[in-house]
Amino acid sequence: MPAGAGSLVLDVRAKDFPGRPPRAVLRDVRLTVARHEVVALVGPSGCGKTTLLNLVAGLDDRFEGTISRPEGRLAVVFQNPRLLPWRTLGDNLALALPPGTPDLDARIGKALDAVGLAGRRDSFPNHLSLGQQRRAAVARAFVVEPELLLLDEPFVSLDEATADRLRTLLRTLLERRPATVLLVTHDLREAITLADRIVFLAGTPATVVDDVRITLPDRTEATVEAFRRMILERRASQ
Amino acid sequence: MGRVWQHGLSLLLLFAAWQVAAGFADLRVLPAPGAVLAMMAAGVADGELLHHLGVTLARVAASFALAMTIGTAVGLALGRSALLDRLFGGWLLFFLNLPALVVIILSYVWFGLSEAAALFAVAASKIPNVAVVLREGARTLDPDLRDMARVFRFGPWRTVRHVVMPQLAPFLLAAARSGLALIWKIVLVVELLGRSDGVGFQLHVQFQLFDVTAILAYALAFIAVVQVIEWGILQPVEHHLARWRR
Numbered sequence: 001m002p003a004g005a006g007s008l009v010l011d012v013r014a015k016d017f018p019g020r021p022p023r024a025v026l027r028d029v030r031l032t033v034a035r036h037e038v039v040a041l042v043g044p045s046g047c048g049k050t051t052l053l054n055l056v057a058g059l060d061d062r063f064e065g066t067i068s069r070p071e072g073r074l075a076v077v078f079q080n081p082r083l084l085p086w087r088t089l090g091d092n093l094a095l096a097l098p099p100g101t102p103d104l105d106a107r108i109g110k111a112l113d114a115v116g117l118a119g120r121r122d123s124f125p126n127h128l129s130l131g132q133q134r135r136a137a138v139a140r141a142f143v144v145e146p147e148l149l150l151l152d153e154p155f156v157s158l159d160e161a162t163a164d165r166l167r168t169l170l171r172t173l174l175e176r177r178p179a180t181v182l183l184v185t186h187d188l189r190e191a192i193t194l195a196d197r198i199v200f201l202a203g204t205p206a207t208v209v210d211d212v213r214i215t216l217p218d219r220t221e222a223t224v225e226a227f228r229r230m231i232l233e234r235r236a237s238q
Numbered sequence: 239m240g241r242v243w244q245h246g247l248s249l250l251l252l253f254a255a256w257q258v259a260a261g262f263a264d265l266r267v268l269p270a271p272g273a274v275l276a277m278m279a280a281g282v283a284d285g286e287l288l289h290h291l292g293v294t295l296a297r298v299a300a301s302f303a304l305a306m307t308i309g310t311a312v313g314l315a316l317g318r319s320a321l322l323d324r325l326f327g328g329w330l331l332f333f334l335n336l337p338a339l340v341v342i343i344l345s346y347v348w349f350g351l352s353e354a355a356a357l358f359a360v361a362a363s364k365i366p367n368v369a370v371v372l373r374e375g376a377r378t379l380d381p382d383l384r385d386m387a388r389v390f391r392f393g394p395w396r397t398v399r400h401v402v403m404p405q406l407a408p409f410l411l412a413a414a415r416s417g418l419a420l421i422w423k424i425v426l427v428v429e430l431l432g433r434s435d436g437v438g439f440q441l442h443v444q445f446q447l448f449d450v451t452a453i454l455a456y457a458l459a460f461i462a463v464v465q466v467i468e469w470g471i472l473q474p475v476e477h478h479l480a481r482w483r484r
Binding site for chain 2: 054057058059073074075076078080081082084085086087091100124125126138140144181
């Protein structure tokens with residue numbers, strides 16, 4: 001049965017890094033993310049999560065298999081904010097939109113406002129803290145109104161309080177404007193807080209080893225922690 | 239204000255030392271600064287000095303533009319393609335070590351004593367330097383930013399303008415700086431060997447007349463122009479380009 005419109009369907013049979021011998025990175029990663037579903041991809045560091053995300057983003061097409069993406073725009077929040085340091089925040093956002101976009105100014109203003117950077121429109125990225133740069137990267141992703149949003153460890157190397165605020169911010173933004181989301185993280189708590197479903201990637205080469213739907217009526221610190229214990233026990237017993 | 243004052247004092251000391259030295263030397267070999275300045279003023283008044291300075295400036299501008307354009311194109315090609323670099327990287331080394339004087343002589347022999355030959359000779363002596371610097375720049379382009387530009391659909395024009403050029407700017411500036419310093423000097427040699435106007439030609443004529451005052455007048459005027467370009471163009475451009483840095 002074909003997946004519904006707006007879903008992301010991954011069928012990566014093999015991805016190797018060239019070399020002698022070639023290094024097998026991914027094998028048989030099959031995964032469907034339904035329209036406006038948030039799926040977290042969890043696995044140990046260096047297992048190939050970012051490689052997979054690059055395939056999904058279309059930045060790397062040297063693999064066997066197929067990836068069908070939802071129609072509409074793609075946005076990525078990279079592990080490093082990847083803002084252009086020589087352009088102001090406002091210009092960084094403007095460049096993500098096609099020239100001649102109607103209401104360009106208002107859209108940028110709204111996007112920066114939504115992440116709490118309304119007053120920093122004319123600041124250069126290097127003049128901001130890492131947390132602010134991350135927020136700007138999130139604003140850039142949302143300003144293009146993406147159908148598919150990819151997040152690669154977007155809140156890594158922030159202090160816990162800042163990361164928590166950013167997770168809440170991301171949830172709010174997604175409630176306001178849903179998108180099909182693939183989130184890569186090694187932090188299980190982050191995955192439970194943000195995602196509808198968690199897909200576990202493990203092994204060398206990496207493949208999908210588990211797929212857990214998150215059924216929490218509300219996500220408080222306690223319920224997230226309990227769910228995390230439950231998953232860890234389940235993973236240990238497998 | 240303190241620094242301007244110090245620069246002024248430094249310049250004044252230099253002229254004072256010159257004045258003292260001129261007092262001991264034969265005035266025909268080392269004229270006093272006053273005489274040189276008077277000669278400069280006279281040259282400016284009758285338009286002679288300005289004419290030759292203008293001709294030289296035009297040659298510098300034309301060959302500089304030529305060298306920067308071709309050198310940048312060559313450097314980017316070599317920096318982006320490992321194959322091209324393996325094939326032609328060695329040529330660069332060869333041309334880099336080819337003395338400018340040889341290029342000038344060959345250019346005049348092959349193409350005649352023409353303006354085009356002069357400009358070609360100057361540009362050709364500088365192209366390898368520009369290419370080497372820009373090759374380094376092309377190698378350091380950040381693939382992460384390129385990927386970001388692809389994801390957010392910058393398109394080729396915006397990618398070049400907002401992603402690539404700012405990364406190359408320091409290299410372009412370095413090439414421009416060392417390029418100007420070199421081209422100023424080579425243009426004079428080219429003029430000396432095969433042109434009938436320009437500062438180089440004038441220096442040659444005054445040398446044969448043994449008019450040291452005129453030689454120093456032309457040299458000072460030349461230095462003044464170079465300094466004006468440094469302070470008036472290069473430094474403001476550099477400052478503008480670096481404003482995003484911490």
